[in-house]
Amino acid sequence: MKHFALGAFAALGLATAxxxxxxxxxGHALSPTSHYGVGxxxxxxxxxxxxxxxxxxxxxxxxxxxxERDMIEGLQIGSLDVVITSTGPLGNFVPQVYALDLPFLFRxxxxxxxxxxxxxxxxxxxxxxxxxxxxxxxxxxxxxxxTNSQRAVRTPEDLAGLKLRTMENKVHxxxxxxxxxAPTPMAFPELFSALQQGVVDGQENxxxxxxxxxxxxxxxxxxxxxxxxxxxxxxASPVLLDGLTDEQRGWFDEAAKASAAATRAEVNRLEEAGVxxxxxxxxxxxxxxxxxxxxxxxxxxxxxxYTDQYGGEMIERIxxxx
Ligand code: PAF
Numbered sequence: 589m590k591h592f593a594l595g596a597f598a599a600l601g602l603a604t605a606x607x608x609x610x611x612x613x614x615g616h617a618l619s620p621t622s623h624y625g626v627g628x629x630x631x632x633x634x635x636x637x638x639x640x641x642x643x644x645x646x647x648x649x650x651x652x653x654x655x656e657r658d659m660i661e662g663l664q665i666g667s668l669d670v671v672i673t674s675t676g677p678l679g680n681f682v683p684q685v686y687a688l689d690l691p692f693l694f695r696x697x698x699x700x701x702x703x704x705x706x707x708x709x710x711x712x713x714x715x716x717x718x719x720x721x722x723x724x725x726x727x728x729x730x731x732x733x734x735t736n737s738q739r740a741v742r743t744p745e746d747l748a749g750l751k752l753r754t755m756e757n758k759v760h761x762x763x764x765x766x767x768x769x770a771p772t773p774m775a776f777p778e779l780f781s782a783l784q785q786g787v788v789d790g791q792e793n794x795x796x797x798x799x800x801x802x803x804x805x806x807x808x809x810x811x812x813x814x815x816x817x818x819x820x821x822x823x824a825s826p827v828l829l830d831g832l833t834d835e836q837r838g839w840f841d842e843a844a845k846a847s848a849a850a851t852r853a854e855v856n857r858l859e860e861a862g863v864x865x866x867x868x869x870x871x872x873x874x875x876x877x878x879x880x881x882x883x884x885x886x887x888x889x890x891x892x893x894y895t896d897q898y899g900g901e902m903i904e905r906i907x908x909x910x
Contacts, residue, residue: 612645615659616672617776620649622800624672627851635843655775664720666827674729674820676755684715686894687902689759691886694817703909722824724844727851729818734811736790740874741811744768744881753791759893766889795862804869811874
């Protein structure tokens with residue numbers, strides 16, 4: 589976050605602009621070894637390599653700089669350089685992005701990645717960039733599943749009355765209300781202790797996050813509901829990016845692509861290995877779930893949050909992508 593003014597160096601005769609070094613802080617919510625941590629490191633390594641060391645970087649992991657909403661605000665005012673964030677709080681800044689948060693919309697990882705890497709993904713990145721943010725690339729969090737401390741959840745009836753932490757996202761909250769739970773929005777840094785103290789009974793997150801956060805210490809049951817795909821975005825501060833040359837800006841674009849690729853590879857790995865890890869650590873993993881009744885209730889309750897404002901066209905376009 590320490591930005592050295594290149595001009596000041598030149599004026600002082602200490603170094604040419606090309607030789608001056610700028611240290612970039614990459615914020616995210618999870619541990620340095622998580623899928624976000626791997627992506628943040630790939631960003632830093634690629635940027636450092638492409639720039640010949642003119643840019644270096646460090647991670648601000650584990651919500652050190654606040655929850656995802658705080659970090660996005662940090663980008664807007666320039667107190668933070670780059671953030672890898674789920675779309676959880678992003679719709680509060682760019683409502684068009686809510687389309688990606690609709691439950692049971694994406695069929696599988698291939699479908700989600702094809703949509704995000706194509707025309708629709710680019711349109712949404714452009715939309716984000718109109719909001720005092722620079723959207724560099726779509727990265728990934730993963731398909732979300734429900735964990736809780738009370739009972740095995742197999743049907744919507746099993747969710748009844750469960751106090752479930754959701755992200756601060758009105759599409760997700762409407763979906764869980766529709767499925768019968770009592771959604772409680774909360775920033776991620778508060779979640780572990782809320783689960784520990786019984787403030788909430790459960791939460792929902794991808795296997796990547798459940799393992800990275802060791803939720804087995806405070807949760808007994810995980811139901812592989814896969815109720816919603818959770819994209820992540822690599823975002824940068826316009827305060828930083830607007831001052832760069834085209835060549836430097838290109839390095840940031842490449843670094844973001846490398847970051848997304850590294851994160852997706854780690855998601856793939858954890859989708860294979862993560863469930864075994866949950867079992868090894870004592871969680872009961874529920875796999876015999878009929879998703880149809882969850883989907884019917886969730887869609888009925890939440891799709892209008894998006895369609896009332898933007899209509900159904902984007903949803904049909906996403907569904908049509910092969
Ligand atoms: O649950 C959330 O808030 C998000 O999935 C997380 C864990 C911060 C990752 O983006």
